Amino acid sequence: MKSKAAVLHGTHQEWQIEEIEVDAPKAGEVIVEWKAAGLCHSDEHLVTGDMVPPEEAWEMMGIESMWPAIGGHEGAGVIAEVGPGVTSVAVGDHVSASFVPSCGKCRYCSTGRQNLCDAGAGAFLKGMITDGTSRHHMADGSGDPMLFAKLGTFSQYTCVSTDQVIKVDTDLPLEAVALVSCGVATGWGSATNRAAVAPGDVVVVVGIGGIGINAVQGAAMAGARRVVAVDPIEFKREKAMEFGATETFTSMEEALPAVMELTHGMMADKVILTPGVLYGDLMALGTQLAGKGGTIVVTGVAPMTQTESSVNLFELAMWNKEIKGTIFGSLNPRADIPRLLDLYRDGQLKLDELITNRYSLEEINDGYQAMRDGTNIRGVVVHG
Numbered sequence: 001m002k003s004k005a006a007v008l009h010g011t012h013q014e015w016q017i018e019e020i021e022v023d024a025p026k027a028g029e030v031i032v033e034w035k036a037a038g039l040c041h042s043d044e045h046l047v048t049g050d051m052v053p054p055e056e057a058w059e060m061m062g063i064e065s066m067w068p069a070i071g072g073h074e075g076a077g078v079i080a081e082v083g084p085g086v087t088s089v090a091v092g093d094h095v096s097a098s099f100v101p102s103c104g105k106c107r108y109c110s111t112g113r114q115n116l117c118d119a120g121a122g123a124f125l126k127g128m129i130t131d132g133t134s135r136h137h138m139a140d141g142s143g144d145p146m147l148f149a150k151l152g153t154f155s156q157y158t159c160v161s162t163d164q165v166i167k168v169d170t171d172l173p174l175e176a177v178a179l180v181s182c183g184v185a186t187g188w189g190s191a192t193n194r195a196a197v198a199p200g201d202v203v204v205v206v207g208i209g210g211i212g213i214n215a216v217q218g219a220a221m222a223g224a225r226r227v228v229a230v231d232p233i234e235f236k237r238e239k240a241m242e243f244g245a246t247e248t249f250t251s252m253e254e255a256l257p258a259v260m261e262l263t264h265g266m267m268a269d270k271v272i273l274t275p276g277v278l279y280g281d282l283m284a285l286g287t288q289l290a291g292k293g294g295t296i297v298v299t300g301v302a303p304m305t306q307t308e309s310s311v312n313l314f315e316l317a318m319w320n321k322e323i324k325g326t327i328f329g330s331l332n333p334r335a336d337i338p339r340l341l342d343l344y345r346d347g348q349l350k351l352d353e354l355i356t357n358r359y360s361l362e363e364i365n366d367g368y369q370a371m372r373d374g375t376n377i378r379g380v381v382v383h384g
């Protein structure tokens, strides 16, 4: 079938709306008609090149080319077609995307760490998880595209592995489901799970975008005494207060003395770092904001080739701190996407309020410009 998709042909370019041809699904695959796709900062890293492996490394990584690339890994849609033998979902089912696959059988899935599923290897390669061959072709005959996270939710239709779709209840609005599939789960899980925020904790969240706002929401839900939100943009700080922050600051420099005063010198129990790009030099203040025994969760993505950071290793050891990375808030998509949606249905998790603006696929570059300008908490592409 034919589909319209937002395609990138290289770094520092705009998304182009082009036609692709999508083949019929094979065993273990489905065609999803994507209805809504969230504009997460991770796709922007393709544009800036922060999440593009250096070309010298492509051959070693088995990458023929990253381009053209179809964006989008936050999304929700409806199953349009199932491949031979697929029984886990049926045509008409509503699904959430999951940018981390869960095969259910690997060492990580079978020990409750689906966010680390082995099927996530080869994320930058073209071709399906199932057999490595491509189901997507540029309609103009210029080759096969790479699909971001093997999902490509910036296309009306894509063929994906059943390991990357999570069936959800049909009463839920698909825009809300889309947001949960990456931003909400990652931010909320960074606080509730990876940082393990406990009642009475003082928590600092740095960077209030689609991820950080949900870390704020998660920290508040987990019973934090204070949730300190840091962002240079006033609109973000105002939003943070609506989602459970108790105070806000424009920078980590400004937050540091305030957190010191607030905690009588003890500093924060948990610091969650969710800025748009997590440059290594942000780690100096990021780790200083945490007190003795404190946990620093690294959720924001650094440029791929960045290997230096400014952590004071003396303090790290002597204050018994820990720095933890996280992918997908260290949650399990099959259990936690439906769990978050239940909290939403019960009125305990805010999802509708996260959407600042909706865009048609053709307007996607406006949506990303709004992210750069800091005027959206989350923008959502609604496929027409």
Ligand SMILES: NC(=O)c1ccc[n+]([C@@H]2O[C@H](COP(=O)([O-])OP(=O)(O)OC[C@H]3O[C@@H](n4cnc5c(N)ncnc54)[C@H](O)[C@@H]3O)[C@@H](O)[C@H]2O)c1
Pocket: 039, 040, 041, 042, 045, 182, 183, 186, 206, 207, 208, 209, 210, 211, 212, 230, 231, 232, 233, 236, 250, 251, 252, 274, 275, 276, 277, 278, 282, 298, 299, 300, 301, 302, 326, 327, 328, 329, 371, 374, 377
């Ligand atoms: N670990 C994961 O699994 C995972 C999943 C999704 C997204 N991410 C990453 O999380 C990060 C945030 O994504 P997003 O979609 O929320 O981005 P976003 O652009 O919507 O929000 C980022 C926010 O950070 C703020 N900011 C930038 N520099 C700052 C600084 N030095 N101090 C304080 N605030 C600062 C910006 O003003 C903005 O409000 C990105 O790096 C993204 O790639 C990680």
Ligand SMILES: [Zn+2]
Pocket: 040, 041, 042, 073, 074, 182, 183
């Ligand atoms: Zn994302």
Ligand SMILES: [Zn+2]
Pocket: 101, 102, 103, 104, 105, 106, 107, 108, 109, 110, 114, 116, 117, 118, 119
């Ligand atoms: Zn697995």
